[in-house]
Amino acid sequence: MKRSLMDILCCPVCKGDLALQVEKEDEKEVLEGKLHCAACNVDYPIHEGIPDLLPRTAQ
Amino acid sequence: MLFDPAQVYQPEADTFLLLKAAQAEVRAGDRVLEIGTGSGTVAAGLPPAHEIIATDINPHAVACARQKGVSVVRTDLFCGIQGTFDLILFNPPYLPTEPEERIDDWLEYALDGGTSGRVVIERFLAGAGPLLAPEGRILLLISSLTGLDPVMRLISRYGFAAGIMLDEVVEDEMLYILRITRAV
Numbered sequence: 216m217k218r219s220l221m222d223i224l225c226c227p228v229c230k231g232d233l234a235l236q237v238e239k240e241d242e243k244e245v246l247e248g249k250l251h252c253a254a255c256n257v258d259y260p261i262h263e264g265i266p267d268l269l270p271r272t273a274q
Numbered sequence: 275m276l277f278d279p280a281q282v283y284q285p286e287a288d289t290f291l292l293l294k295a296a297q298a299e300v301r302a303g304d305r306v307l308e309i310g311t312g313s314g315t316v317a318a319g320l321p322p323a324h325e326i327i328a329t330d331i332n333p334h335a336v337a338c339a340r341q342k343g344v345s346v347v348r349t350d351l352f353c354g355i356q357g358t359f360d361l362i363l364f365n366p367p368y369l370p371t372e373p374e375e376r377i378d379d380w381l382e383y384a385l386d387g388g389t390s391g392r393v394v395i396e397r398f399l400a401g402a403g404p405l406l407a408p409e410g411r412i413l414l415l416i417s418s419l420t421g422l423d424p425v426m427r428l429i430s431r432y433g434f435a436a437g438i439m440l441d442e443v444v445e446d447e448m449l450y451i452l453r454i455t456r457a458v
Contacts, residue, residue: 220345223327227353259354265336266347268354 216266217244226252226259227268233259277337283312283384287444292365292415293319295440295451299413300324304360307405309351309398312384314339316363317346329355332380351398358407366394368420391420392428399432403456412454413439417447425452433457 224233231254239247250259250266260267283289293316300306304324308317311328312335320326328346330336339346347354367384370391376382387393395416402412412434416425429436429452439453 216347217345220327220347223355223357224347225354225356227349230356263337263340265340266354268347268349269331 216261216264220266224250224266224268226255226257228252228257228270229254231255277334279334279338281332281334281380282338283335283381285313285315287442288365288415288417288449289313289315291440291442291449291451292316292363292413295413295453296320296361296363299411299439299453300361305358305407306361306363307352307355307359308363310364310366310384311335311339311344311346312365314342314344314346316365317344318342327355327359331383334380335384351394352401352405355405357405358410359405360407360410362402362406362410362412364398364412365415366398368392368395368415368417370419387420390424391417392424395420395425396428399428399434403433406456408456410455412452414452414454416450416452418450419447422450429454430457 233250233252236249237245246264248261257271306324306326308328311317311330317326317328328344329349331350336346336348368387368391369385371386434454435457436452436454438450440451442449
């Protein structure tokens with residue numbers, strides 16, 4: 216995902232803003248990392264360039 | 275990611291009808307959101323100058339769409355998306371499906387519209403308002419199997435107005451592209 220995508224992503228549960236933590240990035244986009252919702256205290260993964268914003272039910 | 279093509283809805287007549295409508299509807303500078311992009315065929319088929327974001331709940335579909343160069347987010351409809359969009363595209367699961375007909379795989383999400391065929395369409399219409407720019411347009415594909423009149427009533431109930439933009443007979447059903455805007 217491109218960093219510019221951050222403007223339109225939100226927590227799927229509380230709709231709050233997310234904080235990006237990058238683990239791996241190339242010149243175009245973030246490949247691995249996390250999107251953290253402080254209000255819910257939940258991390259949503261970014262894997263192979265795709266953010267996964269499904270509720271984390273198993274945590 | 276290695277994905278299983280058998281778990282991704284492959285482009286069919288409905289896909290190409292929505293693509294045709296979207297190509298005719300999209301304007302320079304539009305911010306576009308496609309819900310339930312599946313293989314990514316529609317999003318990837320729009321002019322590249324437009325900002326296009328796509329979602330799907332199916333992990334195989336988002337991997338497939340990404341391979342086509344689509345900027346894709348895995349989420350349920352638009353649950354993880356905020357902001358406003360000038361054009362929203364949705365080819366929903368529209369087939370009336372009884373509980374005993376359900377197949378528990380990822381393709382089910384592309385097809386199963388609940389008993390009425392309109393369960394996911396109603397959820398979409400109930401939540402789409404905040405994401406639609408004031409002069410924004412929605413292109414929604416439905417089938418005669420989904421029921422044109424009941425869908426039109428749902429559209430009115432959630433504060434929108436709609437007209438039929440395109441239709442096409444496919445075997446024993448009729449496909450419609452509804453062009454939806456805010457009711458004035």
